[in-house]
Amino acid sequence: MKITNVYATDDYKLLIDFEEGNQVRFNMQRMVETIPFLRLRDLEVFKDVKFEDKAVCWDAPDGKPEVMPLRMTVDNILFALR
Numbered sequence: 001m002k003i004t005n006v007y008a009t010d011d012y013k014l015l016i017d018f019e020e021g022n023q024v025r026f027n028m029q030r031m032v033e034t035i036p037f038l039r040l041r042d043l044e045v046f047k048d049v050k051f052e053d054k055a056v057c058w059d060a061p062d063g064k065p066e067v068m069p070l071r072m073t074v075d076n077i078l079f080a081l082r
Contacts, residue, residue, distance in 0.1 A: 001022075
Protein backbone atom coordinates (compact mmCIF):
# COMPACT_ATOMS: atom_id res chain seq x y z
CA MET A 1 0.00 0.00 0.00
CA LYS A 2 1.45 3.30 -1.08
CA ILE A 3 0.49 6.53 0.71
CA THR A 4 -0.51 9.40 -1.56
CA ASN A 5 -1.37 12.03 1.06
CA VAL A 6 -1.72 12.56 4.80
CA TYR A 7 -3.69 15.22 6.70
CA ALA A 8 -3.32 15.97 10.41
CA THR A 9 -6.41 17.24 12.25
CA ASP A 10 -6.71 19.51 15.29
CA ASP A 11 -7.77 16.53 17.44
CA TYR A 12 -4.65 14.40 16.82
CA LYS A 13 -6.02 12.24 14.03
CA LEU A 14 -4.32 11.42 10.75
CA LEU A 15 -6.32 10.98 7.57
CA ILE A 16 -4.17 8.84 5.30
CA ASP A 17 -4.96 8.42 1.59
CA PHE A 18 -3.69 5.43 -0.38
CA GLU A 19 -3.16 5.03 -4.11
CA GLU A 20 -6.00 2.47 -4.35
CA GLY A 21 -8.44 5.19 -3.26
CA ASN A 22 -8.80 3.95 0.32
CA GLN A 23 -8.52 6.25 3.33
CA VAL A 24 -7.67 5.41 6.93
CA ARG A 25 -8.45 7.59 9.92
CA PHE A 26 -5.79 6.97 12.58
CA ASN A 27 -6.45 8.37 16.05
CA MET A 28 -3.21 9.31 17.82
CA GLN A 29 -4.75 11.02 20.88
CA ARG A 30 -3.47 8.35 23.28
CA MET A 31 -0.16 7.88 21.48
CA VAL A 32 0.89 11.53 21.89
CA GLU A 33 0.79 10.93 25.66
CA THR A 34 3.41 8.15 25.44
CA ILE A 35 7.14 8.74 25.72
CA PRO A 36 8.10 8.06 22.08
CA PHE A 37 5.53 10.56 20.78
CA LEU A 38 5.48 13.25 23.52
CA ARG A 39 6.79 16.00 21.24
CA LEU A 40 3.73 15.54 19.01
CA ARG A 41 1.54 16.97 21.81
CA ASP A 42 2.54 20.33 20.33
CA LEU A 43 -0.20 20.58 17.70
CA GLU A 44 2.02 22.59 15.37
CA VAL A 45 4.61 19.80 15.40
CA PHE A 46 1.90 17.14 14.96
CA LYS A 47 0.45 18.92 11.95
CA ASP A 48 3.89 19.07 10.29
CA VAL A 49 3.50 15.38 9.34
CA LYS A 50 5.07 14.20 6.10
CA PHE A 51 4.77 10.97 4.18
CA GLU A 52 6.91 8.59 2.20
CA ASP A 53 5.68 5.72 0.03
CA LYS A 54 4.85 3.48 2.98
CA ALA A 55 5.28 5.62 6.10
CA VAL A 56 4.23 8.81 7.85
CA CYS A 57 6.98 10.77 9.58
CA TRP A 58 7.92 13.87 11.51
CA ASP A 59 11.33 15.50 11.25
CA ALA A 60 13.65 15.91 14.21
CA PRO A 61 13.42 19.32 15.88
CA ASP A 62 15.69 22.00 14.38
CA GLY A 63 19.00 22.29 16.17
CA LYS A 64 18.59 18.99 18.02
CA PRO A 65 20.52 16.33 16.11
CA GLU A 66 20.35 14.02 19.13
CA VAL A 67 16.57 13.69 18.69
CA MET A 68 15.57 11.10 16.12
CA PRO A 69 12.85 11.74 13.56
CA LEU A 70 9.59 9.86 14.21
CA ARG A 71 8.38 7.36 11.63
CA MET A 72 5.42 4.98 11.47
CA THR A 73 5.04 2.52 8.62
CA VAL A 74 1.74 1.54 7.06
CA ASP A 75 2.16 -1.90 8.67
CA ASN A 76 2.56 -0.30 12.13
CA ILE A 77 -0.56 1.81 11.60
CA LEU A 78 -2.70 -1.05 10.29
CA PHE A 79 -1.55 -3.29 13.14
CA ALA A 80 -2.52 -0.62 15.69
CA LEU A 81 -5.99 -0.38 14.11
CA ARG A 82 -6.71 -4.09 14.60
